[in-house]
Amino acid sequence: MKRGLLFLALLSTFAGHAYADKLDDIKKAGVLRVAVFDSNPPFGFVDAANKQQGLDVDYAQAIAKKLGVKLELRSTNPANRIPLLVSNKVDLVAANFTITDERAKQLDFSTPYFATGQQFIAKKGLLKQPADIGKLRIGADKGTTQEVTLREKYPTAKVIAYDDTPLALAALRNGNVQAITQDDAKLVALLAKVPDKDKYELAPFHLTREYQGIGVAKGETRLLKEVNATLTELEKSGQAKTIYDRWFGPTTPAPLPRTFKIGDKA
């Protein structure tokens, strides 16, 4: 699959010029197509009433409003969010998309609108410092930056890749792995829901600091500028904080202090 993605990206560099300016296309169609997660609360998920919800959905909504067009949501997962963008099935990707140099070769990222750190949930007492990582069996979500970081920095750790976080958590609770890794934002919410949570704890350190941006097809500079302008405006008007508080604020089940503002130095 990885080689396939690279091939797609290569093709897109040839095909990219064939499209007219995307910002014009969006305004002409009156629809902004955004890929968001449907299985990754609280960034993007489907609620009990079958409606897509989450922090990324709120941002997508705000951008569509700024452009004065209707929002059309498209479900995505880590395996197909780059192909969706490259094959022009969507205009933007707002899916807890960590900005990396590798990915920036295939698409452009907006200014960061969220920051996370790589964190761990481990069986109590097993993971006290980064040096412990190399001795453990650790579950990660397939295709995420956390999996890559772990394999590169801690080659002695046994990394098992799972399809999604609930499966990794099930593996932890069944004893297949001793720890699991994900964004701090996600793990805090996750641990709050675990029935036997007294057996587990968050590791007392972060491995990385990662920034999430909105993915835009390569070379669409006008659209990218518009997205960046919207994000800056949302911060200024206080709306970015409102969105954050809706999902991570003090009244949510898993509160997390806001340590990053749009426009902060990444």
Next chain:
Amino acid sequence: MNAQLILDNLPTLLWGAYPNGPLGGLALTLLLASLAGLGSALLGVAGGVALTMWQGWPKRLLAALVGFLRAIPVLMLIFWAYFLLPILFGVDIPEIATVVAALALIGGAYLAHGAAAGLAAVGRGQWQAGLSLGLSRWQTLRLIALPQALRMMLPSFVNQWVALIKDTSLAYIVGVSELTYVATQLNNRTLVYPTEVFLFVGLMYFLLCSSLQLAAAHWSRRLRVA
């Protein structure tokens, strides 16, 4: 066990967001499987007949195509058709059509060989009998060989259809909200009930596939009596 969770989300698992949104869940799985099953049966019989009746390079070309389709994973075909065709040719195929076409093509390729084998198994004597009665090759095929062959082929068709029902879950790669896909959404929203969610999903596939097998067994008994 949290059976309440499944009960609460039963409508979503069974028919997705319908009628307030697009059809999904088990109903979409059924729809995908029926369309692809029908397509694969038509393609399979046509392919098997062509493999039997054609000669020379058209036959070799078809055999090569069938061989190619059997040799690639369904997931790859769906993935490439969906993401590559827009880039290469600017063709934009909707995701449900992509999945149905991919499953029908690959299922059809498997069935083509089964159908050709079934036609061969009818035996040369039957063909010769038809020809000596003054029927043409195509008449012999239609009136004598095919009706007998189809009866023999039924078990291998059912085999293929059962595999096809389960392969509809591969539609997740292009975001089609069939049963496995909506179950994954539910699993990720609730986070801690994977056992309940996937036991239910397994049960649904089991019921679907075993009803097909029962129906086929019933049908083949009736064919034999007739």
